[in-house]
Structure formats: structure tokens, C-alpha cells
Amino acid sequence: MNKPKRGSLQAKVRAVLEDGNWHCRSHEYKRIPSGQLAGGGGIQGLQRGTSARPGLKIESKTDLCEHCGRKTRWDRWTGEHQTANAPASIPKALAEKVLAHFGNVDSIEQRVRPVHELVIDHRFPMIRWGATETKLSGEMSEADIEQKFQLLKFDGSGNHNLLKSRACEVCFKTGQRGTPFGIRFFYEGNDRWPGHTPASGTQAEKGCIGCGWYDFAKWREALNLKLAAPSAATLP
Ligand SMILES: [Zn+2]
Ligand SMILES: [Zn+2]
Incomplete structure (x- = not known):
């Protein structure tokens, strides 16, 4: 497991918290100003x-x-690490494979992110699964992973997975795609x-194809191609 750089502020803070006990911010961190202790360089x-x-x-x-x-702020490391947000149906080995496949990059903002800021999203939304039970294992091929999942961000500034879920609910209820x-x-x-596509079950996935929430990367690529193509109106 990688650790913060030796001698850095984070390394000093981590050394204090390592034992898993509660530690007082006001007196246990020698020579670390309390302002720096709480922030991005520290806790x-x-x-x-x-x-x-x-x-x-x-x-x-x-x-x-x-x-x-007096009353002060205290912190304690639980001994656990933050992990990626994945539906319970995705086994840990598969989750790691999916993260590696996409290089920890979320498909919308295209940024490499720490795992707990990423949600493993089933492209085909659960609301349309019906009775179909998808069997998932760590044995999945790279091609299957690409076809089934995308990574969406979930950080302090927003949750793209939640935005998608809301859009899929509206689509399911009204037929208005996202x-x-x-x-x-x-x-x-x-x-x-599409009217001829069933609303749920395996065959419903066809109705999702073409929607940006289903495959944001493909959607962006297609949109860019359209923007780059000379439009019919400007042709002689
Ligand atoms: Zn201690
Ligand atoms: Zn104290």
C-alpha cells in the first residue's frame, strides 16, 4: 500500500492516526498548525x-x-480504506477489474479519480432489468466490461450516478429519454x-442505446463527429 511521502504533513498526521485510537487535534500533533491539520494537506x-x-x-x-x-476536535482512523461505490451485486474482484479497465477515469469529466469518488455504473439501468438476474463474476472479459459498465463521478461537488438514475426514472415513467x-x-x-421495445427485461436494453446516460463516451464521440461534419445547410 502506498503511503504519503516521508516527512510530509500527511505522513506526520498518518503516523499519529495509525494506531486507530482517538487523537486530540489541539495537543497531539507537534508543530503542525491546526489550520493545516484539518485541510487537504492533512486529515x-x-x-x-x-x-x-x-x-x-x-x-x-x-x-x-x-x-x-477544554472541548477539542478528535479524530480516529477506523482501520479501513475508502473504496469505490459499486452496487452490492458487483463482486470485489470484478469491481477492481472494472476500475483498472477504465484507468480510474470517470466517463463524463474524464478525470483520474481516487476510487471512492467513482461509481461503477451499470449502463443498462436496474429500473429496466425486470426479472432478469445478471450473473457477474471476476472472470468477465475486457470487452464485456466495456459493454456493461462505465465509471461515473461521485464527489463533493456532484453525483453523476444520481443524475442518471433520475433521468432513467423519468424515461421509464414517461418514455421521454434522457x-x-x-x-x-x-x-x-x-x-x-422506441414503441416496439419492451419497457423492461433483457430486450429493453436496445431502447437505451443512443442515450447519453447509457454510454456517455460514445455519445460525446458521436456528438463531436456531428459537430465536425459539414452540415447539409452549408453544402452548395
Ligand atoms: Zn496514539
Ligand atoms: Zn488535547
């Missing part, structure tokens, strides 16, 4: 982790410190759910 940074190093699960509380003689970020473009079909 918050350890929680967040990096693409190379998973974040730590750290609990915090306000409690009386007998040494300081328009990510208000962009009305479909790489196949149009804004209406």
Missing part, C-alpha cells in the same frame, strides 16, 4: 486519497480533552423510447 487529504493511494476512513468528534482542559446536462442529442433514435 482531509488522507480521507480523500489519490489515484495511487486509497483514502482512509476517518471519524471525527468534539470531546473534552483532559490534557487541554438529455444529459440539457443537451438534446441521441447517437441512435430520438428523444422518445
